[in-house]
Amino acid sequence: MYFLLQKVILPNIDLCTEEQLYFRTQGGKYNYTSRNLLVPRHKVAYFDTFFNAFSIKKW
Numbered sequence: 001m002y003f004l005l006q007k008v009i010l011p012n013i014d015l016c017t018e019e020q021l022y023f024r025t026q027g028g029k030y031n032y033t034s035r036n037l038l039v040p041r042h043k044v045a046y047f048d049t050f051f052n053a054f055s056i057k058k059w
Contacts, residue, residue: 021051
């Protein structure tokens with residue numbers, strides 16, 4: 001059984017495009033049109049950021 005803990009928030013060109021507030025990657029590219037984050041093989045994306053930090057208070 002799986003439980004959704006949190007949805008990831010990605011940048012929106014109309015609001016804020018400061019990618020470091022949403023995610024950090026090792027060579028990743030974000031596409032604002034399709035709202036996809038492309039991460040190269042064997043690289044990592046981190047979401048412990050301002051907008052995507054896991055909120056234990058909600059749990």
